[in-house]
Amino acid sequence: MTQLTLQQASQIITAALAKxxxxxYQPMGIAVLDASGNLKAFASEDGASMFRFDVARAKAWGAVGMxxxxxTLAxxxxxxxxxxxxxxxTADGKFLPQTGAVVIKDAQGKLLGAVGAxxxxxxxxxxxxxxxxxxxxLQHG
Incomplete structure (x- = not known):
């Protein structure tokens, strides 16, 4: 069974922050979730505001859930x-249909999780x- 690894999640965050x-861009918060919507990794740049985690996670949570x-959700x-x-x-505020998150898929198109910023x-x-x-x-969608 293919799963999103911590190493892959870390690579995603490192490259996203480099980009x-x-x-x-302004200081970012980036959340990577697994296919079940559980937090795999998060990073917040120095100077990022207090809402960055909640917003990034909610964008990714909606993306992986749908x-x-x-x-597309927006x-x-x-x-x-x-x-x-x-x-x-219903999602207790964890669902945010706003541009800024993509799903993460393997080469065969299997959903592995999502990343939101x-x-x-x-x-x-x-x-x-x-x-x-x-x-x-990995692939995005």
């Missing part, structure tokens, strides 16, 4: 806001997540 620094990027939420508000309430715009957050996943030799 953020190279791009000149099996798609948080960008688009879906526009057409069915009541459902997504209900999901967020918080600190920049949704596009910036998503870009560093993608960079991290690719650097770890």
């Amino acid at each position: 953020s620094k190279e791009s000149g 099996g798609v990027s948080s960008r 688009e879906r939420a526009k057409g069915n806001p009541n459902f997504f508000v209900s999901l967020a309430a 918080s600190g920049g715009t949704g596009d910036e957050d998503e870009a560093i997540c993608i960079a991290g996943v690719q650097a770890a030799g």
Whole structure:
């Protein structure tokens, strides 16, 4: 059974932070979750605000729970806001359908987890997540 390893999660975070620094983004928080939505690893850059963990984790939690990027969830939420508000309430606030998280898959397309970032715009957050996943030799979605 293929699982997301701590080493892969660490690689994702390291590469995502490197991409953020190279791009000149604000201080980031990055959360990597396994396929069950459990926290595998988290990093918060110096200067990141207090909400970075909660937001990054909630973006990733929604992505892994629904099996798609948080960008896709944000688009879906526009057409069915009541459902997504209900999901967020049911999840005790751990579900955030906002751009900035991608699912992590192995080469065969099996869902391994998700990575979410918080600190920049949704596009910036998503870009560093993608960079991290690719650097770890995994697929994103």
